[in-house]
Amino acid sequence: MSSVVIVGAQWGDEGKGKIVDIYTEFADVVIRYAGGPNAGHTLVIGDDKLVVRLLPSGILRPGTLCVLGQGMVVDPTVLVGEIDELKRRGHDDIEARLAISDRSHLILPYHIQIDTLRESSLPKERALGTTKKGIGPAYEDKVRRTGIRAGELRDLKQLTGSVEASLEAWAPVITALGGSVPVAKDIVAELAPLAQRLVPMLTDTSRVAHDALKHNKRVMLEGAQGTLLDIDHGTYPFVTSSSAVAGGAAIGAGIGPNRIDTVIGITKAYATRVGSGPFPTELDDEAGAHLRNVGVEFGSVTGRPRRTGWLDLPALRYASRVNGIDGLALTKLDVLTGLPQIKVCVAYDTPAGRVTDLPIDQLDTPGLTPVYEVLEGWDEPLASARVLDQLPRAARAYVRFLEEAAEAPVFLVSVGPRRAETIVLHNPFVGRAETP
Numbered sequence: 001m002s003s004v005v006i007v008g009a010q011w012g013d014e015g016k017g018k019i020v021d022i023y024t025e026f027a028d029v030v031i032r033y034a035g036g037p038n039a040g041h042t043l044v045i046g047d048d049k050l051v052v053r054l055l056p057s058g059i060l061r062p063g064t065l066c067v068l069g070q071g072m073v074v075d076p077t078v079l080v081g082e083i084d085e086l087k088r089r090g091h092d093d094i095e096a097r098l099a100i101s102d103r104s105h106l107i108l109p110y111h112i113q114i115d116t117l118r119e120s121s122l123p124k125e126r127a128l129g130t131t132k133k134g135i136g137p138a139y140e141d142k143v144r145r146t147g148i149r150a151g152e153l154r155d156l157k158q159l160t161g162s163v164e165a166s167l168e169a170w171a172p173v174i175t176a177l178g179g180s181v182p183v184a185k186d187i188v189a190e191l192a193p194l195a196q197r198l199v200p201m202l203t204d205t206s207r208v209a210h211d212a213l214k215h216n217k218r219v220m221l222e223g224a225q226g227t228l229l230d231i232d233h234g235t236y237p238f239v240t241s242s243s244a245v246a247g248g249a250a251i252g253a254g255i256g257p258n259r260i261d262t263v264i265g266i267t268k269a270y271a272t273r274v275g276s277g278p279f280p281t282e283l284d285d286e287a288g289a290h291l292r293n294v295g296v297e298f299g300s301v302t303g304r305p306r307r308t309g310w311l312d313l314p315a316l317r318y319a320s321r322v323n324g325i326d327g328l329a330l331t332k333l334d335v336l337t338g339l340p341q342i343k344v345c346v347a348y349d350t351p352a353g354r355v356t357d358l359p360i361d362q363l364d365t366p367g368l369t370p371v372y373e374v375l376e377g378w379d380e381p382l383a384s385a386r387v388l389d390q391l392p393r394a395a396r397a398y399v400r401f402l403e404e405a406a407e408a409p410v411f412l413v414s415v416g417p418r419r420a421e422t423i424v425l426h427n428p429f430v431g432r433a434e435t436p
C-alpha cells in the first residue's frame with residue numbers, strides 16, 4: 001500500500017498541478033479530494049499548456065485512473081468541456097479512465113448566480129473575492145441537506161424534484177439579491193445531454209480507492225486550494241468552503257486516515273494570494289512587482305493579478321502542523337533570480353510580544369508586524385539545474401534555511417514550469433533520489 005497526499009501549504013496556486021503530474025508518473029490512481037472549478041492546476045508539457053479545473057492533474061499520464069472524489073463540487077458543464085478538450089488533444093481513452101463519485105455534489109447555474117450576486121452586493125471590505133464559480137452556495141446546499149448529488153443524474157425525474165426543493169430553499173435569497181428564480185424543469189432540460197455523458201462514469205469512488213489500496217496500487221490524493229483557504233484552518237472568513245487540508249483527503253476520497261502514508265506540502269519560494277483577506281507579508285514595491293511579473297502571477301481561472309509577498313515561515317510551520325507534512329515541495333525558486341536580497345518572515349511582533357507561531361486569527365490586527373530575516377540573492381538562472389549542487393550557493397543556502405526553519409525536509413525543488421525543470425530529492429512512491 002502506498003498513498004500520498006499533495007496539499008497546498010499557502011493560499012493556493014503553489015504549483016500543485018505540476019507536482020502531482022511529476023509524481024503521478026509513478027502512481028496508478030489519482031484522486032482529487034476537494035473543491036471544484038475554483039481550482040486551476042497548470043500542466044506544462046514541452047511548449048503545451050493545459051489548465052485543469054476539475055480533472056485530476058494526473059490526467060496526462062497514460063493509463064492512470066483519475067477519480068473525482070466525493071469531497072468535490074462538480075459543475076457538469078465545466079467537466080464535459082474539460083473531457084472534450086482532452087479528447088481534442090488526442091486523449092481518446094479519457095472516459096475509460098475517469099471515475100466520478102456519485103456522492104459528489106453538483107454546481108448548478110443558480111449556485112453561480114447566487115455566488116455572483118452576493119459578491120457584487122457586499123461592501124468592498126466584506127466581499128471575499130471568490131472565483132464566482134458557485135463553490136460557496138453548492139457546499140452550503142450540501143451541509144443544509146438540500147444539495148444535489150451527482151448520482152441523481154441517473155434519474156432525471158427524481159432530479160427535478162430535488163432541484164425544486166433546493167430552489168425553494170434558495171428562492172428568498174435570490175429574490176433579496178435582485179435575481180430571478182429559475183425553473184427546475186429548465187435546469188434539468190439543460191442537464192439532460194450532460195447527464196447522458198457523465199452517468200456511465202459515476203460510481204462509488206470510495207470502493208475504487210479501497211480496491212486500489214488493497215491491491216497495493218500507488219494512490220495519489222490531490223488537494224485543491226491551500227491550507228490557508230481551508231474552511232476550518234484558513235484565514236476565516238476569507239476562505240473557500242471545503243476541507244483543503246490533508247485530513248480532507250480521507251473524507252473527500254472515502255478512505256480511512258490510517259490509509260494515508262505520506263503528506264507532501266507544496267510551498268512557493270515566496271507567497272501569493274488571490275482574492276480578499278489578510279496577507280501580512282504582502283509587498284507593494286519593486287520586489288512585489290518582480291515576483292508578479294517574473295512568476296507570471298495571474299490567476300489561472302479568473303486572470304486576476306495575484307497579490308505577492310515574502311515567504312511566511314510561521315504560516316509554513318502552521319501548515320506543517322495542521323496537515324502533518326512529511327516533506328516539502330518547494331516551487332518557483334527560479335523566480336527569485338535577480339532579486340538583490342530575499343526576505344523571509346520568521347516571526348511576528350504583536351502588541352503582546354514576539355511570537356513564532358502564526359497568530360492566524362489576528363493577522364489583520366493593527367500592530368502586528370512580520371519580523372524578517374534577510375538572505376542573500378543570486379543572479380544566475382536556475383532552470384537547467386537537475387541536482388542541488390547545480391544551484392548557485394545562495395540558492396542552496398535558501399533551500400537549507402527553509403528546510404531547517406520549516407522543520408520539514410525538502411523532497412523536491414522546482415526551478416521552472418516544465419516537467420524536466422525539477423530537482424527530485426525524494427519520491428515517496430520510489431525512495432530517495434539524492435541525499436540533500
Ligand code: GDP
Pocket residue numbers: 008012013014015016017018039040041042043044294295296300331332333334335414415416417
Ligand atoms: P496550482 O493551482 O497549485 O496547481 O498552481 P497554478 O497552476 O494555479 O499556478 C502555478 C503557476 O506556476 C503555473 O503557471 C505553473 O505553470 C507555474 N509553475 C509551477 N512550478 C513552477 C516553477 O518552479 N517555476 C516557475 N517559473 N513556474 C512554475
Ligand code: IMO
Pocket residue numbers: 008011012013014038039040041128129130131132133134135136223224225226229238239240241274275276
Ligand atoms: P487552486 O487549486 C487560489 C480563493 C478565491 C477567494 C477564496 C474563495 O488553483 O490553488 P471560492 O470561489 O472558492 O469561494 O473563493 O478562495 N481561491 C483560490 N485561490 N487558488 C485556488 O485554487 C483557489 N480557489 C479559491 O480567490 O479568495
Ligand code: MG
Pocket residue numbers: 012013014039040041042300
Ligand atoms: Mg491554481
